[in-house]
Amino acid sequence: MNPVISVSELTKRYGEIEAVRGIDFEVATGETFGFLGPNGAGKSTTIKILCTLADPTSGTARVAGHDVVKERDTVRRNIGLVFQDTTLDSYLTGEQNLRFHADLYGVPKAAFAPRLRQVLEMVGLWDRRDSVVATYSGGMQRRLEIARGLLHAPRVLFLDEPTVGLDPQTRVSIWEYINELKKREDITIFLTTHYMDEAENCDRIAIIDHGKIVAIDTPEALKASIGKDRVQISTADDQAAIRALADVFGIDAAMHEGLVTFSVESGEHFVPQLFARLPVAIQSVSVSRPSLDDVFMSYTGKTIRDAEATIGDRNRMIATRFGRR
């Protein structure tokens, strides 16, 4: 099948800072593709280029068969966008917001009414269509934006951090709507997230760190590629424990999230040995199956939260240099 998105040697530079440093990937038609990485890793920059909102410094990107720089308007007609920040007119009703969108995108007038109903029912807002958007909750506003992004039947729907800033319960419900829409619409979804659990919903994910793709595959394949369980322990003397793990078991351990962390094959069999042979008193143990967190850690050497702590500094640098937009 033809890829609906193809990106080749894409870079984006803001002054001296390279936000995206040469990435290549393809997304197949109908796929749900996730861009996973800490804040500031280059996810939003990449999505901006694909949506024609920023020009790449070098490299090419094609969306729905059209070049994002040379055929900007054609690309725009074929994509739906849901941004991190809301872009709704809160003084208009839900329906008025969608009508505005339909007119801007040239949705045929005869198709508007049935399509309006369809997308609003899909996100459960049909009954609230005549309410002013200011009265909607954060989750409802996000759902309305998803409905709006779908209104003109785009071939690709871009969701930039679709659940950021929402409470956990609302996040789950947004994902229910996204999964529902995958069933109903003939559409490719490209999304970015820094929530590992959400990336599990994707058919394939690309892990991006420091502007580069470090791994790209299905969530299952990525987890299987690590194959090891993650063990985290807290001890009376963590530094001594790390030295002892290296001496006694030959295991490379490091501090993550305040715990001594390491990976082993079949963790449940390893723990009894740990208690028997580690010369340091153990206060707690946790063993977990490989998650996307571990995948991220094994490819980047840090957890996504560690990565965000360091990248936060880089973002502040970019922000002070270019001002807020």
Place this chain on the structure above:
Amino acid sequence: MATKDIATQDDSLEAQERDLTEMIRVAVPERSIRADLRAVSIVWRRELIRFRSDRLRAITSLVQPVLFLFVLGTGLSSLASHGLPSGVDFKTFIYPGVLAMSVLFTAIFSAASIVWDREFGFLREMLVAPVRRWAIVIGKCLGGATVATFQGLIFLALAGVAHVPYDPVLLLTLAGELLLLSVTLTAFGVMMAARIKQIQAFMALTQLFVLPLFFLSGALYPLNGLPAWLTVLTRIDPLTYIVAPMRHAVFDHLAVSPLALQALSPGVTWGGWVVPIGLSLAIVAVMGLVMLAIAIAEFRKTE
């Protein structure tokens, strides 16, 4: 085109199920001038919808001209009557200028909605759409101008209070001039809004412009016999070129002696040469078009 025809009022269960299981095909057409005009129309209509739901704004923006006409007009009338020919009320004299003022605030501030839209994200929804930027800018200008002209028309209804006759020709002339002024002023506001990112900065900057524009326009005093510095400043003020024709129209419909007419409504003069009404209006129109062109160019650059 819709490949499927669904009657919108068809609420039977069967139709609902069909709605849910089958996707309605919507093919977004190639870009065309018609699509751009449709964009102009919806951006325009949005301004009207928002104005309709904002009655407070409609009322508050009428407060200032009403204050000027009634409070200032009445308060100063005894003082001003010495300089006025008998039978001419000071309110009548300042009416055309205050009428221009009634659209001044609304027109410029309606452009503030662009800054507002930028702050609250909605501008992005417009800028990422597959339409030409000029369509969005023109839609905004038309919307702002419509709202401002509407405000002006409400104030025009008060003409009788200022002893201005309800003559159909006069009313139509004034309404047309209000429309022209509204378009130009909105273009001015949109041009400024293209650059300014914060609503506070926009408000501060427009305040800086609005009152000087009004005071230098000859709205409150005749344009002849002024000191040289004020003469120069009044001739630079674009509002001058609309207030003079409006006053001309009003006094044309009053029974005033030619001498009084010369004193009160001398028209705009450039070193003794009286600028014809047509040229005066053309100046306002050209300025509006130039500012509109700048606004469009500015918006092409923004992402």
